[in-house]
Amino acid sequence: MVNVNNKKIPASTISRLFVYLRELSELIKVNINTISSAELGERTNLSDAQVRKDLGYFGQFGVSGSGYNTQELKAALEKILGRDKTWNVAVVGAGHLGMALLTYPGFADHGLNIVAAFDSKAKKIDRKIGDVTISTIDDIEKIIKAKNISIAIIAVPAQSAQAVTEKLVEAGIECILNFAPAALAVPENVKVKDVDLSRELETLSYFLVNKKA
Amino acid sequence: MVNVNNKKIPASTISRLFVYLRELSELIKVNINTISSAELGERTNLSDAQVRKDLGYFGQFGVSGSGYNTQELKAALEKILGRDKTWNVAVVGAGHLGMALLTYPGFADHGLNIVAAFDSKAKKIDRKIGDVTISTIDDIEKIIKAKNISIAIIAVPAQSAQAVTEKLVEAGIECILNFAPAALAVPENVKVKDVDLSRELETLSYFLVNKKA
DNA sequence: GTATGTGAACTATTTCACAGCT
């Protein structure tokens, strides 16, 4: 739940707006100019009411009786979501997961530029992955500030995650995407989003355990 | 929201039980035998009431005035979550992300064994990653059945995700962890969990957009 | 006729608060 000019908006709404935006880009690619909330919902596995409610938090973008203009709605969402801006991102930890993120082709299209990578293993320092050179973790503060990085991705083992977090916070980072299976302690102004791969899989497996029970 | 012997339990509760379980293992490692809901909550960034409520869905595991026995609670949670069982997992797509998953060390500790990998690129077929040999996507059905695989991870590009999903469903898969940024259409009995890395980062970046507004 | 926008109803989830146990 997020505060936007004294309105309370579910965090899940924000997340879905990105889904609508992506779908609108696809629609525009195939020259579809108008779409109803029902159709947009169909394509994103959401209900028509959900689509309308989500958009309704931010204004009135549709035309009664016909639907939404894809170009206009896309432009409006881009504005709302700050997609005119781009962000510099750092990856901490250059193991397999860190490497996957460093070479993930999807980020750039979304205004997310990975401009730095850090690892603690001497062997990895100075290796170049695409445009990014791996630096030592000791240089976090210096590089984060120099490169104007606003988002960090933690892809280190659980036991070093808290220490890394503290370095990042000291360097002024306020947004962290955390892949380590650890509960990070951070000041209030810092936003952490956890992605816990084992937990996702385990939660899924619970469905198997509990089925036909 | 999940049905367990005519009780309705939030899906998020299930997911948190895995977090408690992990924390209990840590506590046992350092010889802590008793823990209160408040302390357990502290360590997992959750409230004491949340911890008690979550556990309360499944029974009474605590002792008034003292707290929970770590060993007993761990054993109880393992039983509830089916952690006595192990699951065979397939990864579809052996790009960087697929490779990261194939070599991710965390799964095995959680009863999740990756026993097959698939890719469409001829170049990759028959390559061996650890114990797993990459097979052609055409063999999905054969191998899924032969190896008794119950969970599949989709790590292919968005445009091939639906086709892969259909092959998996035909092969009898009922649990899918989907990393492709695409809304998958599946029959009702199939459970899909989406992990959308760009979306996670974008949602996080919205925090930056909207701050100090 | 068709589809939006939105209060109201409903459902889900978390937090409160306290009786009761050790």
Next chain:
DNA sequence: AGCTGTGAAATAGTTCACATAC
């Protein structure tokens, strides 16, 4: 005294349903 277990209250989020607009 301290902490659990749990109804009740509060908060959050989704779906309904319909007046309104084109």
